[in-house]
Amino acid sequence: MTIEIEEYSKNRPVSVWGAGFDQGQPHAGVGEGPHVMREAGLLKRLTTLRSSVTDYGDITVLRGEDQRQCTRQKEVAKFSRTSHDMVKYMLDQGQIALTLGGDHSVSMGTVAGHLASDPDCVVIWVDAHTDINTISISNSGNMHGMPVSFNIKQLQEPFPHPELKWLTPRLLPSRLVYIGLRDVEDEEKKILERLNIAAFYMSDVDELGITKVVEEALNRVDPLGKRNIHLSFDIDALDPSDAPATGCPVREGLTLAEGLTVCKMVHSTGRLQAMDMVEVNPRLAKNQEEVERTASAANDLILAALGCSV
Numbered sequence: 615m616t617i618e619i620e621e622y623s624k625n626r627p628v629s630v631w632g633a634g635f636d637q638g639q640p641h642a643g644v645g646e647g648p649h650v651m652r653e654a655g656l657l658k659r660l661t662t663l664r665s666s667v668t669d670y671g672d673i674t675v676l677r678g679e680d681q682r683q684c685t686r687q688k689e690v691a692k693f694s695r696t697s698h699d700m701v702k703y704m705l706d707q708g709q710i711a712l713t714l715g716g717d718h719s720v721s722m723g724t725v726a727g728h729l730a731s732d733p734d735c736v737v738i739w740v741d742a743h744t745d746i747n748t749i750s751i752s753n754s755g756n757m758h759g760m761p762v763s764f765n766i767k768q769l770q771e772p773f774p775h776p777e778l779k780w781l782t783p784r785l786l787p788s789r790l791v792y793i794g795l796r797d798v799e800d801e802e803k804k805i806l807e808r809l810n811i812a813a814f815y816m817s818d819v820d821e822l823g824i825t826k827v828v829e830e831a832l833n834r835v836d837p838l839g840k841r842n843i844h845l846s847f848d849i850d851a852l853d854p855s856d857a858p859a860t861g862c863p864v865r866e867g868l869t870l871a872e873g874l875t876v877c878k879m880v881h882s883t884g885r886l887q888a889m890d891m892v893e894v895n896p897r898l899a900k901n902q903e904e905v906e907r908t909a910s911a912a913n914d915l916i917l918a919a920l921g922c923s924v
Contacts, residue, residue: 632672638719638758643897697723715892722761859908
């Protein structure tokens with residue numbers, strides 16, 4: 615596969631770390647996502663194309679025997695502080711912060727860390743799901759479905775573990791936009807409507823085309839085109855035919871080509887400062903080919919967001 619990089623972005627420093635955490639949901643294996651993406655050649659490709667790449671390695675939390683929901687929620691709270699600190703440190707060093715997940719609960723901390731470094735940033739959440747559940751309305755209690763809500767002041771609820779007291783919700787609803795939605799719970803839809811959060815479903819993509827959707831999404835959260843961007847990309851935003859090795863696949867998603875368009879257009883703004891790539895789970899693949907297909911898609915999306923033509 616031929617890869618080129620736009621010259622103006624080549625010298626922007628990138629920092630990479632792996633958030634090997636999987637307790638925001640019940641499936642073991644998603645914590646192996648960073649390793650799988652690395653094995654598929656991400657760092658080799660990235661360092662070949664960019665003049666400055668700093669690899670901070672992976673931080674992995676192994677599952678204990680106690681997998682009660684309350685225990686996993688406590689572990690999410692603890693790891694979120696780690697992801698907050700990592701992303702804030704990288705951004706404060708003037709680097710683009712790339713986080714390899716891990717389940718999407720890690721983005722509770724990455725988004726919080728970005729907002730701590732730059733309170734004016736906007737968040738583009740590319741996902742089949744909104745991940746804006748709260749403790750009280752969640753059907754499952756799995757915190758990979760809640761990272762957005764913990765960052766929005768209007769959605770705060772009592773949390774049973776003190777390990778999350780550090781988090782200050784700074785995300786304004788007007789600075790959040792979703793792309794690729796197709797599996798949203800009724801209570802989450804009510805939140806989107808109440809807070810007037812911009813959301814583009816797959817029906818919008820089918821009607822308008824992905825280019826128009828991204829243009830409108832950017833205009834909604836940043837009409838003046840001045841704010842830095844946090845791109846949080848759940849691999850299940852893609853159709854399972856392009857990314858089968860994930861925990862919550864939903865049919866009729868974005869094609870890989872459409873996902874690449876999203877990433878390229880975000881890159882073209884020149885304002886991408888942080889990216890998460892999450893929910894790659896090799897243990898849920900039927901065979902090695904599905905693992906490789908999913909990891910390759912994730913890596914191509916990352917490279918496109920960082921200015922590489924895939």
